[in-house]
Amino acid sequence: MYNRSTIAAIATPPGRGGVGVIRLSGPKAYAIAAALTQKDLPKARYAGFRQFYDAANEVMDEGLVICFPNPHSFTGEDVVELQGHGGPVIQNALLARLLELGATAAKAGEFSMRAFENGKLDLVQAEAIADLIDATSQAAARSAVRSLQGAFSTKVNTVLEQLIHLRLHVEAAIDFPEEEIDFLADGKILNLLDEVAASVTAVQQSARQGQLLREGLQVVIAGKPNAGKSSLLNALAGIERAIVTDIAGTTRDVLHEKITLNGLPITLTDTAGLRETGDVVEQEGIRRAIKEIEQADLLLLVYDLSQNEDPLQLAQHYFAEHIEPKRLMLIGNKCDLTGVQATISDFNGFRHITVSAKQETGVQSLIEAITAHAGFQPEEDTFIARTRHLDAMKRTQQYLAEAREQLVVYHAGELVAESLRLAQNALGEITGDFSADDLLGKIFGSFCIGK
Numbered sequence: 001m002y003n004r005s006t007i008a009a010i011a012t013p014p015g016r017g018g019v020g021v022i023r024l025s026g027p028k029a030y031a032i033a034a035a036l037t038q039k040d041l042p043k044a045r046y047a048g049f050r051q052f053y054d055a056a057n058e059v060m061d062e063g064l065v066i067c068f069p070n071p072h073s074f075t076g077e078d079v080v081e082l083q084g085h086g087g088p089v090i091q092n093a094l095l096a097r098l099l100e101l102g103a104t105a106a107k108a109g110e111f112s113m114r115a116f117e118n119g120k121l122d123l124v125q126a127e128a129i130a131d132l133i134d135a136t137s138q139a140a141a142r143s144a145v146r147s148l149q150g151a152f153s154t155k156v157n158t159v160l161e162q163l164i165h166l167r168l169h170v171e172a173a174i175d176f177p178e179e180e181i182d183f184l185a186d187g188k189i190l191n192l193l194d195e196v197a198a199s200v201t202a203v204q205q206s207a208r209q210g211q212l213l214r215e216g217l218q219v220v221i222a223g224k225p226n227a228g229k230s231s232l233l234n235a236l237a238g239i240e241r242a243i244v245t246d247i248a249g250t251t252r253d254v255l256h257e258k259i260t261l262n263g264l265p266i267t268l269t270d271t272a273g274l275r276e277t278g279d280v281v282e283q284e285g286i287r288r289a290i291k292e293i294e295q296a297d298l299l300l301l302v303y304d305l306s307q308n309e310d311p312l313q314l315a316q317h318y319f320a321e322h323i324e325p326k327r328l329m330l331i332g333n334k335c336d337l338t339g340v341q342a343t344i345s346d347f348n349g350f351r352h353i354t355v356s357a358k359q360e361t362g363v364q365s366l367i368e369a370i371t372a373h374a375g376f377q378p379e380e381d382t383f384i385a386r387t388r389h390l391d392a393m394k395r396t397q398q399y400l401a402e403a404r405e406q407l408v409v410y411h412a413g414e415l416v417a418e419s420l421r422l423a424q425n426a427l428g429e430i431t432g433d434f435s436a437d438d439l440l441g442k443i444f445g446s447f448c449i450g451k
Contacts, residue, residue, distance in 0.1 A: 008098040009106035009450035017086030024080040032101045033080040076118030109447025123432030139263045140213040143384040152383040159199045166192045174413045210385030216265030220296035225273030227302045228333035231357035233270040264376045274318045302331045305338045399423035
């Protein structure tokens with residue numbers, strides 16, 4: 001720890017404000033802060049008023065100084081927080097002075113990285129800091145706090161303990177082959193293996209909810225011109241976000257709106273009407289619409305009920321490769337003009353919903369269908385999760401399945417043990433027990449400076 005550089009960064013966001021915070025962390029944090037203030041520092045965890053001096057011994061700013069000695073600090077190192085005024089000019093000048101006094105400019109996520117390396121946080125908790133700051137809904141913020149407090153880590157560590165216990169039984173069966181009892185065939189190891197697999201599945205299901213809370217759902221509205229796509233976006237968003245007219249081709253570019261439906265964060269995208277056209281601008285809008293369709297988690301194909309069209313034929317014509325029930329929902333619009341009731345039904349295996357976007361009839365049913373389609377059912381103990389967490393658990397399940405096959409089919413104790421070792425490594429990647437340096441660099445590199 002004490003051979004490391006002392007890092008400094010502005011911890012508050014850019015812009016003007018009453019207070020701006022600069023953090024120092026490392027073995028020279030106290031010495032650098034004392035040189036800046038030209039006075040003894042206040043005792044640990046007490047705020048002391050100090051003036052901050054430049055190289056010419058002129059007062060640059062004044063404010064509070066708070067010291068956090070190692071190891072009882074966020075990073076596990078000596079940490080000093082300088083709370084001055086929040087203007088960008090003075091903040092940058094103070095940071096430059098700290099660099100003159102021997103500090104090094106912190107990289108993105110370096111404070112959290114040091115907290116992880118010094119055992120103050122595991123990898124899930126470190127990620128939860130960024131997720132809490134970036135949360136787009138109250139539910140996501142609460143879930144991030146639960147992860148930061150260790151809820152997710154506790155579940156993962158509990159499964160890891162089960163897995164280690166299972167490995168001990170398998171290793172014992174391999175190490176004592178002279179015993180009359182065949183430990184591999186007595187059923188105990190198989191039962192333990194199934195219990196571990198069930199535990200991973202349970203954590204996996206909670207993690208999927210947390211991933212939806214963090215990343216949300218990409219929902220794209222597509223269809224022919226004048227089908228009511230923009231009206232539907234306005235109805236779902238609750239505001240008049242898109243221009244609505246009777247003129248075909250009003251929407252010529254993609255329009256994104258971030259909303260929350262029943263607690264689920266959604267990026268809702270309105271697109272240009274799909275049709276054959278000679279208009280160069282409209283052609284570009286349609287090209288962009290197709291690109292959004294390709295990237296959608298869920299595609300809402302909106303069509304006009306009064307035109308007696310087959311929505312699946314429309315889908316086949318414009319985006320045949322994206323026709324699958326898990327990605328496509330059929331929305332029959334303008335039911336108020338046709339006398340059709342707002343209903344939810346099945347149409348050749350696809351969810352079919354009739355609405356009136358203009359009158360907002362059936363919109364609530366559509367909202368419930370979208371959240372149900374995503375499998376979103378947040379619970380009080382939901383924790384925030386990322387794609388890499390789900391990937392690690394998926395690989396854990398695969399290794400456990402391999403171990404089961406080696407045990408039941410081939411009765412190969414050594415191969416069972418190897419599969420269990422790989423399962424433990426995969427699961428340990430979540431909390432950082434087994435993590436490559438390039439993975440850590442990618443994770444912490446996505447954090448903000450000063451975090």
